[in-house]
Amino acid sequence: MGLYIPYFITVKEGEKLDGNINYKTILHTFSYWPKLLILYYKTNKIYFIGIIILTLLQGVSPVISLYLTQLFVNTIVTTKDSSIEGVLIVFLFFVGFVVVRDILGLIREYIEGLFQTLLSNHMNMLVLTKASTLEQEDFENVEVQDQLKRAQQETSFRPYQIFQQILAFITSITTLISSVIFLFQWNWWMSLLLLLTPFISIPSYMKLSNSEFVLHWQRAPRNRMSWYYTHLLTHDKAFKEVKLFGVADYLLHKFEGIVEGFYKEDKNLAKKRLQLTLVFRTLNLILMGFAIFMVAKATMLKQLLVGSFISYIQAITLTQSNSQHLAQSLVGLCQHNLYIEQLFHFLNMQAAQPQPNSHEGKGIELIKIESIEFKNVSFTYPGTDRYALKGINLFLKRGDAIAIVGKNGSGKSTLIKLIAQLYKDYEGEILINDINIHDYTTESIRSNIGVVFQDFMQYEMPVRENIGISDYQNMDNDDKIYESAFKSGISDLVKALPAQINTQLGKWFPDGIQLSGGQWQRIAIARAFFKDGSIFVLDEPSAALDPESEKEVFEKFTKLIDDKIGIFITHRYTSTRFADRIIYMEDGELNAIGTHQELMHVCNEYRYLYNLQIESFQEPAAVNT
CATH class of the missing domain: 3.40.50.300 (P-loop containing nucleotide triphosphate hydrolases)
Known part of the structure; x- marks a missing residue:
């Protein structure tokens, strides 16, 4: 069976996972932007539009600042008389720009803070809403559990982190384009060289990102295991056994082993990233130094004014830093595919459904259950070949009080799970009121069933x-x-x-x-x-009850189901006296059905288990006498 991996990875079970982030991957990254932007837009339309507009303004503001700085300095240098009117006008424009820029920055910071909270809430609701639509089969599927864990683990911060990176990308490309246009006034080929050189680093960063991607993808099972160790050490249900067995140190050691493994892996990747960064930063600094030298030379030759000298140096720094940031942002956005792909895959995932047949899709609302009939029903749990139920034929009607007994694993609880439609893929037919159960809506069936598992x-x-x-x-x-x-x-x-x-x-x-x-x-x-409900099911209702409480519960249960269907599953054979009929199950089959007296005569297994249990109560009494 093929294991689901994001679009640029194909892997079969047992094979090594191998990523491939390349230029095609980069282009594919942008294909997610419409979905992401729609998601952000739906979070809060006004805030989203406001943030985009403020981001674009922030992108062009550095170049506007350069231009005003150049104009201001050159006006001072070229003013020959004592009049400062021209200088004052430029100064006021510059101060006004700085004030407006800072105010817009504060407004953006305020809006983004609110938007972050709204986005986190919106994403959590999407994931939880999707989880609520999954079926029992899905929650018992390890791959689905991994997908849910990955989607849930980073929902509170990763979507906003991606949004910030998209905004940073928009800001960088806006600033880069405007600063390159500004530098074209001085030297067109140098501005293009400053623009393109940082993109040389992309292939190397892609290779490193492959390793990071695969590493984080493969961590999902270990992340769940570390969470489970944390759960055992902090949950009140596990506390008693952890203390009594003295296993706290053992569990801590297991947890520590996992997180130390994570640290070693992260440290190794951090070293590789540091080495790459040093190499390409050195190359960029050499190029930037050469460009600044050329500007300084032109100024010394009186080809540029002092104001132009200052603004061009700032523009060179701005172009170099933004092109470098843009190159890394592209690779960073590709890395986010790990989350984006799994998020949309999880949100679009279809819950486990029954096998197609002619009875599905009618959507009848079930009002009340008068009868339930199993016709040659067989069932295997997903991922197994062993039949949990085999050839079940059973008819229950309103007013029946049924006890189901049998050894562990005989299929008693499975029978109830099929009635409740927790599993829908089975052989044979289940009829409610003589109509196939698949003809009814699942919600209306479950609204008629009260179960204590x-x-x-x-x-x-x-x-x-x-x-x-x-x-x-x-x-x-x-x-x-x-x-x-x-x-x-x-x-x-x-x-x-x-x-x-x-x-x-x-x-x-x-x-x-x-x-x-x-x-x-x-x-x-x-x-x-x-x-x-129309059916009430008690699965091992006496497991935690004392004999007096058990008697009280069963007496009230039989009165409650006087005009309903009542089913209780038990290992206490003495409890079967409260039932009208007893079903004895073994190896997924209905071995016998009848009253207690009838089963004592016709079912050897039932008689043996009943007498065995009765003897366990009688033997101590015999010793006391």
Whole structure:
């Protein structure tokens, strides 16, 4: 399978990544400018236009300053009588220009500061909005994770950095053109030589930029790994094991190894850049010295006035520095392709979609789920060949209370993920109300499903948001929040909290209250109940509950789903007594369906696991007697 790399790199898995920044790359860099400028324009139209106008004015201001300086000095030198009227007029023009230039500079600084904040916010919103459209399959794809990490990592500063470089490019080219025109009055071939010489350095800087590009591209996995070590050392969930296992030093060593590797790589590149810079700066200084010598010679021969001598020397310096800056800016803009290309690729990336079939694209809004039917459904997780589900045939209707049991990896949770459309690429058919599930909009399907997964979220937010986030449009409904807390058996705790449903949970933010594992799980169950769904799914709901709490949760769950579809996945076989039917799964297949008594007679595996679990409770009792 080919690995996605920006336009000027082609690489297959297992091959060495190799960049190729060249003149074609430079031209291609400008092809991104329309997209970038539209993006900047949409951030704030007035600020963007104002910055562009002020940038152009700033570009021509150095040459205007040269001209006024030349005029001022020459007027002083050539004035022979005692009248200073002419000198005063030029002086006032010069002072006026400096004042206007400085005021415009302050205005630009003010606007750019505001624009930087707006751009950072706009880019973060674009990346986060795109991330919210991705599917489960995308988040489990390592390449997508790398793209997301690269896009997210530099969003807060890189787009503005690119904007500044574009502005600097515009300023440099404006100043360069105007200063070369100014020098043409003195010597046309010298002005062209000063203009073109710095561009000799471009091929060498391109070669170095290739190395930098490839290096930073290959760092994405190590960047994510360093972030993960940081996460383990700073996150409260990992804190207990880090302390108990005494692995802080080990994790610090791993983190240090990565960042030291980054430093060594950067240092090596910095040395190469320094060597290149010294060589080409020396060449430019020699040329600039020769040009200044020629101006001085012409002045000594009375071919130039003193004012012209001063302004031409400044123009030579200006031309040389701007042409050099422009050459490096071109290479720098190419380096930004690493970010620009990945940013637009990520923003334009299509989320994982189901395989095309005749049932897609109708967009029916699902109001209520009366029944769900699996017809010969099989499924493999992306990137694997092993079937997680094989030939599933199952019919569920409103009012059913179903327990799903089986060994780890038997496909219990996968079944729920397909109903919730977290994965859409499978064999067979899933019907809702006798209509193919792909005929409905994904949003309307998910709005009908309330799920508590094994790895449920513990939101570092107030109780109100922890419960109400499943139906955030009704989050301000206090009665509904308390009702959901009551249904999950957590209402007494919520009412005892300092600010009740407005109490901050977790320890990440000030005044937060930390809950036990079982209490967090009840909050998650309340979150599922808050949703006015047609199906409620509890995946290992008793994992963090004591027996009394488990009994209370299941009793309330069975009452709640009286006219809905209820599914709970469990490893506690004693919990199956709350279900109307029990599904026993093994190796991705439905091995048996029936009541507890029926499965005890017809399913050897179910009977064995049930008795094994019962014996584990009975043996200690026998010892005590």
